[in-house]
Amino acid sequence: KICYVHRRISKQTVLNCKNIFKKSKYKILNYLVKNDANKYKIKLIALKYIIYKKKREGKKVKIKINMRASWLKYSHNFNTRSLQTKIYEKKIDLRSDTVTLPTAAMRQAMLESKVGDDVYGEDPTVNSLQERMSHLFLGNKFTGKNALFVPTGTMGNLISCISHCSNTFDSEMILGDESHIHFYEQGGIASVGRIHSRVIQNNKTDGTLSIKDIEKCVRPMHLKNVHFPITKLICLENTQNRCGGAVLPLSYLQELRQWVNAYNDEYKSDIKIHLDGARIFNALVEYGNDYLTYPYKIMDYVDSISVCFSKGLGAPIGSMVISPCDEFMQRCLRLRKVLGGGMRQVGVIASCAHVSLDEVVPKLKQDHINALLLADKITKLQISGLQIEKMPQTNIVNFVTEEQKLQMTDEQVVLALKQANVLINCMSKNKFRMVLYHQISTKDVLDVVDRLQSIFSNKKKQT
Ligand SMILES: Cc1ncc(COP(=O)(O)O)c(C=O)c1O
Incomplete structure (x- = not known):
């Protein structure tokens, strides 16, 4: 039940064979092996029927392909081990x-979600999710309109950056060379946000941006040098995706916050810190129970955060921008609309985010x-x-x-x-x-x- 096709058999013959089998009750499994040493391609066709039969009998599926001595001569140094293959059904x-993929509870929540027009602020599921996230991330700094549901993490980051830079022409932000915003968001901060980026190297081990490097390239207002843009923002990512899901050390976050505060005080500038927290819950888990129970502790170090529900939290769509600053949030709301992110009966998907928090975070x-x-x-x-x-x-x-x-x-x-x-x-x-x-x-x-x-x-x- 195993057919061998070697390089002397034409492609047409193989195709003919395939057609014959297609019409029969057997299925064909195509297996392509490349002999690196000689660049010969050998095509093996095995009948999947064997696999089905063995699986039915509850046997472990392992197909051992024996090479026929008659055509071993064509394969020279061919390593027969590379012809042994197992068939793995599960992707x-x-x-x-x-x-x-959305869980059963998410699908059920979608079905039962109470909805309204969210652009009018009338979607009860979105409103309750925004409130829930505000409480989680702001604790008693919550003033009522501190979280905004957006379709994607990319949009959450973009509107946060533009909102911090107040949509002026001369803004600059400092970010890491491995950051998602720099690497994977199409340079939207420049093309859409008109923000100049000052890129410095991420520490590949822990995902941080060295404070010394930040200090070297910050360009504040007080210099009054018309050549320079003005540094308005520093962006961090936690966990840092391209640095292998690194968790930014709390001591680092604290040190950076102190440095930025001291700098702002000394030079009367207003540099903010935004956190791309697409995977912030993964970081909170590693900071320990205290942070997982009171995520607002992380907001001691940053001015705004964007959190994704559609990564490890398992929801199909959705992110949240959160900040204690009302004016910042007002600007985000307007920016979401102009970028086409004003959604209508979006409680259908916000309902999944509620399930993520209950079911997947743990x-x-x-x-x-x-x-x-x-x-x-x-x-x-x-x-x-x-x-x-x-x-x-x-x-x-x-x-x-x-x-x-x-x-x-x-x-x-x-x-x-x-x-x-x-x-x-x-x-x-x-x-x-x-x-x-x-x-x-x-x-x-x-x-x-x-x-x-x-x-x-x-x-x-x-x-
Ligand atoms: C760290 C980080 N930030 C932002 C995003 C953007 O999220 P989205 O794909 O929802 O735009 C991603 C996406 O994988 C990410 O890994």
């Missing part, structure tokens, strides 16, 4: 925590435990040319490769995993990201390790 998607710690397990198991595989960048603090696991040692390009790594039904993202050359979330179980993590082991079994480090 494990680790590209991002944005791929979460599960975040497990994602961090799973991430650590994944990183630890991968390290123990001892794959030559592939290593964990640093042990994860939260739900993001980055690994780096050395192409020469691994003998695989970035595309080949992603493809090999895809063939084993594991999806991952390549972040930049030789750097990959795997993200855990509540719909990835500990068993899934162990499965991923098993699949990695099969893929890289011939790449074990020599000890």
Whole structure:
């Protein structure tokens, strides 16, 4: 029940075969193997029927493909191990925590949500969510209109930055070279917000921006130098996505806050701090119960925050901008409208965010435990040319490769995993990201390790 097709059989014959099988009760599994040494492509067709049958019998599915001696001669140094493959039915998607699917409770909440026109401020579900987030993040600094529901994290960041810079022509903001705002938001702060960005390096280990670097490039009003834009804003990201989900140390946040306050006092300037808190709940979990119960403690260090429900919190859509400053919030409301973010009966989706807070936030710690397990198991595989960048603090696991040692390009790594039904993202050359979330179980993590082991079994480090 296994057919072999070697390079002497034309593509047309393969296609003909496929057509015949298509019409039969059998399904075909295509398996493409590239022999790196000789650049021969060998196509193997296995009948999926075998897999179905074995699965029905409750057997572990493992197809061992035997090479026929008659055509081994065509394959020269071909490594027969690379022809052994397991079929992995379950897709494990680790590209991002944005791929979460709404839970049953979310779907139910959508169905039952009370709605109204939110542009008129009449959607009861949105209003209760805004109030809930204000209480959570502001405690008794809450004045009534301190949180604004927006469709995306990108919009939340953009309107916060523009609002802090008051929409003037001469504003500058300081941000990290690995920040989402700098890297992935199309430069909207410049094109839409007319804000000049002063980019400094993120510390790759903890995601911080060095205060010394900030001090060196801040350009305040008092200099009265017409050449310079005026620094109005510093942006941080917590957790820092491209720095492997790093949690900004509280001592750092405190030090930066003190420095900014002292600077503002001394030079009569008004520099603000905005926090891209797309994954702030992951950080709060790591700060400990005190912060998770009283998230408003984080607002001691920043002037505004944008929080996403659509990442690890598992809701399909939605972010919240929060600040204790009423004028800032008023500007955000106007900006949301001009950017097309005024939504109508949006309680339908805000209802999911309520469920996220109740149901998913308590599960975040497990994602961090799973991430650590994944990183630890991968390290123990001892794959030559592939290593964990640093042990994860939260739900993001980055690994780096050395192409020469691994003998695989970035595309080949992603493809090999895809063939084993594991999806991952390549972040930049030789750097990959795997993200855990509540719909990835500990068993899934162990499965991923098993699949990695099969893929890289011939790449074990020599000890
Ligand atoms: C740190 C960070 N900020 C902001 C965003 C933007 O969120 P959205 O995709 O909802 O625009 C993302 C998205 O992944 C993110 O990781």
